[in-house]
Amino acid sequence: MTVQETSYRIAIVGATGVVGQEMIRQLEKSRVPVASLKLLASERSRGKMLHFRGEPYTVEVADPSVFSSVDVVLMSAGSSTARALAPEAARRGAIVIDNSSAFRMEEDVPLVVPEVNPEALATHRGIIANPNCSTIQMVVALKPLALRYGLKRVVVSTYQAVSGAGAGAVHQLQSELEAAQRGETVEPSYLPVASLNVKYPIVDNVLPQIDRFETNGFTFEEMKMIRETQKILDAPELEIAATCVRVPVTVGHSESVYVELGRELDDMDEVMETLRAQEGLVLWDDPSVQKFPTPHLVRGENEVYVGRVRRDLYRANGLHLWIVADNLVKGAAGNAVQILEKLIDNDLL
Ligand SMILES: NC(=O)c1ccc[n+]([C@@H]2O[C@H](COP(=O)([O-])OP(=O)(O)OC[C@H]3O[C@@H](n4cnc5c(N)ncnc54)[C@H](OP(=O)(O)O)[C@@H]3O)[C@@H](O)[C@H]2O)c1
Structure with missing residues (x-):
């Protein structure tokens, strides 16, 4: 698979947060071809309108069933939400790039900064962790x-x-x-x-x-x-x-x-x-x-x-x-989208 041949069904969990908002901007600017996009958050944000590349999107509640029709989940919704939802998404075949600290220190979870240790991505088993911003x-x-x-x-x-x-x-x-x-x-x-x-x-x-x-x-x-x-x-x-x-x-x-x-x-x-x-x-x-x-x-x-x-x-x-x-770009959303680009470039999705 190359960036040119395939496009991806993407979900952003925590889309209404400060990192989630930056995630939308970084995805807009990226080389990632987006086939479809789901913007997800908690019950508090149900129905809120956000925009991606000029188009309006309605925020949905992050329910595990949503992940059945998604290839990649960019998650930035805190550790407890990540612990509840990331394994559900991975079980349904999606690859999760998580911004929380929930999985960072787990042995089989790559913790990646693409300019520093991109080789770690090759060992992923469905969940990849974005390190702490600092x-x-x-x-x-x-x-x-x-x-x-x-x-x-x-x-x-x-x-x-x-x-x-x-x-x-x-x-x-x-x-x-x-x-x-x-x-x-x-x-x-x-x-x-x-x-x-x-x-x-x-x-x-x-x-x-x-x-x-x-x-x-x-x-x-x-x-x-x-x-x-x-x-x-x-x-x-x-x-x-x-x-x-x-x-x-x-x-x-x-x-x-x-x-x-x-x-x-x-x-x-x-x-x-x-x-x-x-x-x-x-x-x-x-x-x-x-x-x-x-x-x-x-x-x-x-x-x-x-x-x-x-x-x-x-x-x-x-x-x-x-x-x-x-901290919102390189420390969070930018690094996460860079990880996604690396996965695509190296045929690791
Ligand atoms: N800010 C940074 O510089 C930074 C850097 C690296 C990593 N991170 C990590 O990124 C994550 C998000 O941080 P943030 O700064 O963007 O926080 P934030 O502005 O408080 O946003 C939190 C987001 O999570 C959503 N959320 C909360 N509970 C949820 C649930 N049960 N189900 C689905 N969505 C839920 C919120 O949705 P509602 O709007 O509906 O409440 C909101 O979209 C955290 O894990 C944080 O540690 C942050």
């Missing part, structure tokens, strides 16, 4: 360094946009901003974690909690970055520490990353060349003209931007990087 952008930059120098240790601090927590978090930021303009305050409604009782304001604030805390003191988001990076880079022994922080930015995650390489660095030009050669990475770095990536710069882009590349002052194998990407 993991995706970091591994695109770590992969070429791992190949050339080896990796010993990674320490990352993130500055993550509110859209990473979904439509409810975007709404909290907007309503706090509107209230501030009126000289008022509103009770925080959603962040840091919708399902937990304690809430914090996000305007004029930063929150060092993304997802729930685990018993080791790290959050689940931080542990996702650690475990998923080890799985994608096939480096179970790689030492990683993560601190994940929510900031009052709508779209675009930034990361300050310290890497200890497998050997000493003697040539920074070689480091720059190594990063520049990586597919899907844009080196955006020139302190002499204050050139570095920001969330504004990367909005809508599928590439990962890297700047502020500098050697550590004390360790000859230490390197610092600043990594920025659009």
